[in-house]
Amino acid sequence: xxxxxxxxxxxxxxxxxxxxxxFVRCLKPNHALKPGAFNAAMILRQLQCSxxxxxxxxxxxGYPNRAPYADLHAxxxxxxxxxxxxxxxxxxxxxxxxxxxxxxGEYQMxxxxxxxxxxxxxxxxxxxxxxxxxxxxxxxxxxxxxPPSPKPSPFPQPWLQPWLEPQP
Numbered sequence: 577x578x579x580x581x582x583x584x585x586x587x588x589x590x591x592x593x594x595x596x597x598x599f600v601r602c603l604k605p606n607h608a609l610k611p612g613a614f615n616a617a618m619i620l621r622q623l624q625c626s627x628x629x630x631x632x633x634x635x636x637x638g639y640p641n642r643a644p645y646a647d648l649h650a651x652x653x654x655x656x657x658x659x660x661x662x663x664x665x666x667x668x669x670x671x672x673x674x675x676x677x678x679x680x681g682e683y684q685m686x687x688x689x690x691x692x693x694x695x696x697x698x699x700x701x702x703x704x705x706x707x708x709x710x711x712x713x714x715x716x717x718x719x720x721x722x723p724p725s726p727k728p729s730p731f732p733q734p735w736l737q738p739w740l741e742p743q744p
Contacts, residue, residue, distance in 0.1 A: 639691030643700050645669045655708035675715030
């Protein structure tokens with residue numbers, strides 16, 4: 577019995593290691609604790625009593641998707657101009673986000689991470705799935721079509737201006 581438990585625990589730990597969970601909640605699937613048999617009402621009650629349902633609602637209304645600056649900087653620094661890559665990770669990510677469909681209210685810059693609204697989690701996924709060699713062209717294309725901001729912004733940086741001017 578203990579070998580079966582240890583094997584199950586080892587498998588669970590492997591699954592957890594492949595994700596980035598912030599908490600783990602264990603639920604009883606049924607009163608008999610039989611595998612493969614789920615009592616939906618019982619599971620929902622456990623989720624409600626543990627506050628998980630409310631937590632999910634809060635996450636959806638807030639900024640549930642996040643990415644560390646260091647991860648985005650490490651992933652894209654070799655694909656972008658040296659002037660941009662030399663910036664600190666937070667500044668690098670600010671400029672990187674200019675090339676996405678995200679507007680400033682749809683993400684927040686934290687101390688170590690950028691946080692995205694629930695509806696903008698796809699932006700992060702799109703960035704991560706974009707081949708590194710295509711990211712610079714995509715960033716420049718987005719910056720060229722971006723409407724002018726009503727208030728002056730320090731972005732795009734002056735070194736980026738020659739890239740944005742039409743080529744003959």
